Amino acid sequence: MDIKLPVGIQGFEKLRTDNFVYVDKTKYVYELAHNNVPYFLSRPRRFGKSLLVSTLKAYWEGKRELFKGLEIEKLEESNQEAWKKYPVFYFDFNGTSYSEKGALEKKLSFLLTEWEGEYQLESADNALSERFQLVIKKAYNLTGLRCVILVVEYDKPLLDVVDDPELMEHNKDVFKGFFSTLKSYDEYIQFIFITGVSKFHKVSIFSDLNQLTDISLNEKYASLCGITKEELVNTFSDEIRKLSDKQGLSIEDCIKHLIRRYDGYRFHQNGEGVYNPYSLLMAFFSGEFGDYWFETGTPTFLVSRIRESSFDLRKFTNGTIYASEAILKDYAGNSLDLIPLLYQSGYLTIKEYDATRRKYTLGFPNEEVKYGFLESLMPSYVPKATAGNGLDIFTLDDYIENGDLDGVRDVLSALFAGITYTVESDPFDYYFQAVVYLVFTLLGKYVLCEMHTYTGRIDCKVETKNYIYLFEFKRDDTASSALAQINSMDYALPFVADTRKLYKIGVSFDSSSRKLIGWEVEN
Known part of the structure; x- marks a missing residue:
């Protein structure tokens, strides 16, 4: 029934x-x-x-x-x-x-x-x-x-x-x-x-x-709102089966999809993770793994505050957003501090807790939030990156999947040319980092794409069925220097036995002209 x-x-x-x-x-x-x-x-x-x-x-x-x-x-x-x-x-x-x-x-x-x-x-x-x-x-x-x-x-x-x-x-x-x-x-x-x-x-x-x-932030009430894994399996077993049948998945793989997209909220460091109830119900109702929570809207003031504050977007996925309990539970008057605002609004959740230092590490709870949130930021940084004009993530994905390096270069060049700067004094470094991060992190929704920000690691690695791309980005330096770093650091070594075609790509940007000025490829 x-x-x-x-x-x-x-x-x-x-x-x-x-x-x-x-x-x-x-x-x-x-x-x-x-x-x-x-x-x-x-x-x-x-x-x-x-x-x-x-x-x-x-x-x-x-x-x-x-x-x-x-x-x-x-x-x-x-x-x-x-x-x-x-x-x-x-x-x-x-x-x-x-x-x-x-x-x-x-x-x-x-x-x-x-x-x-x-x-x-x-x-x-x-x-x-x-x-x-x-x-x-x-x-x-x-x-x-x-x-x-x-x-x-x-x-x-x-x-x-x-x-x-x-x-x-x-x-x-x-x-x-x-x-x-x-x-x-x-x-x-x-x-x-x-x-x-x-x-x-x-x-x-x-x-x-x-x-x-x-x-x-009370452990006893961490599951008061939201749906736990036990509640999901016990209450919605028939709905999981119907969704898995429609999507051509096994029950186990269907649950993995649900976990990856809608689970992951934690409201206490020792509390059980919970699913977003609205997205979960909508997935069962429609039979599709959609981005339902984001369809209800992301506050425009939140997007504008992130950009105005020059917040380092790379922090969202590199595990360096920290908070105390006081920060998570409060706001400082009118300032609407970004970290508690993002946590309380559901864009960030508790990922780790250091009991000795009483320090919380925050991150995206799941893929729905991660990609939906970053997609909502993209128009603020690159207004021209809209569907149909050849500057969207789908077009870039097509070029990546087909090994079209000229197409990839043209998209990146056009994206940086389309950036709108609020004032002349805005640092190019911030926009450079933000746009590269947004573009390649969003690309990760469709292919295996990893952005790195630590010294001694390749800036970006993209893997498809037939290709591997290793990108190194430089500001106010040459593409040759970027390519040389890929080789000197042996970034390609893990792929020596891989049968896919591998491209090493050095890319350089100029701060004064705010343009992509160098592009060198080695395969």
């Missing part, structure tokens, strides 16, 4: 009543509810945060029938206090644009008006925070139960206006006035759970609610 895949379903009640498949995470709901402390959780977009909070909402509203057959039903079996209907205040900041001043206040007022009607209060001209206080007290007095506060994507009103500092500060002030209510109303509150992609530590929701417990 085919199962119903909950693609785009974020409501727990709809998921359960309409018989969509559900990966049972209710043991975490039980633990969170019974610890009874205020929580904050940061996870990337499309990672199941809304579904998790919707599940918490159903639990606190006492909708026991929705949890029939799930793990929490057994856990609550002997609890006489379970399944009470608490007053729940559910803030979902999705689905609204906050790019205009006053949009956040309208959203909060809309929610308050609804709750004032539910708890028999007249909407007054009081400040939003005062209206919230009155609703909380009235809900407590009417029900005899303390209130539950659930907040989904609290940071959307801030991320929507990240390029408008004045409006961002305004929205922060709105939050400060509104959520500071909770700090002094602890006696009326049973449970608080707040989620978002980012944690802005200077936002009042955190500075005032200093009792919030951040579980974003």
Whole structure:
């Protein structure tokens, strides 16, 4: 029997009543509810945060029938206090644009008006925070139960206006006035759970609610969102079989493809890796290994900040992006530091951890993120590298596959000629490194291509069915010098017994003209 895949379903009640498949995470709901402390959780977009909070909402509203057959039903079996209907205040900041001043206040007022009607209060001209206080007290007095506060994507009103500092500060002030209510109303509150992609530590929701417990980097909750390998195999065995049949793969190879493309997120150094749930479900739904997470959009402000900061793109894959726990869990006000931003947004994840130095090493979680992210950067560095004009990666791949060295040279020459520099003082060295890295790393999506950046190793090695290419790139030097380095360092030695045709290619670029000026080949 085919199962119903909950693609785009974020409501727990709809998921359960309409018989969509559900990966049972209710043991975490039980633990969170019974610890009874205020929580904050940061996870990337499309990672199941809304579904998790919707599940918490159903639990606190006492909708026991929705949890029939799930793990929490057994856990609550002997609890006489379970399944009470608490007053729940559910803030979902999705689905609204906050790019205009006053949009956040309208959203909060809309929610308050609804709750004032539910708890028999007249909407007054009081400040939003005062209206919230009155609703909380009235809900407590009417029900005899303390209130539950659930907040989904609290940071959307801030991320929507990240390029408008004045409006961002305004929205922060709105939050400060509104959520500071909770700090002094602890006696009326049973449970608080707040989620978002980012944690802005200077936002009042955190500075005032200093009792919030951040579980974003907690080992116990590392698999709270996302899908583990065990959950994948146990829940989606039929879907894996159908996908493998459609793609002409064995079950084992199909799982390897899923791991390579969608697995690899780690939210604690000792935590189990998890799959991106959205991409996984879309792959099963469509029967294709697509780049689904990236189809939902990469923030343009993130791309522009990477370029503006002259960030060394080679760090993304050479294992030299480091962070402390404090960096991973926080932002420094408005600066939107790249490393925590990339980690919390899901573009980087934990790869290694040095316990002695308490140092995290970060990298791309999987191929979907790696290639999708780098493809989104390419137009910012080389706007002319678009499909159909002969400067795209597909065209370069064709030349590489066919041994057309003149074509490879022409593409590289044209790509560098097409670079747009922001100001005259921009260092050519940065663009040189960035474009070479982007071009050949993206080429690795289709052929075996390795970029090296360490002294004593070939700059780039490309392997196809019939050819091997060894590239050495020089700036303000000659192509002959680059070729001589390939020979003097015996870079071709590992391929002596290989029957494929091998090309050694020295390439030189000129900083003043910002052009490819030298190209020498030896085979």
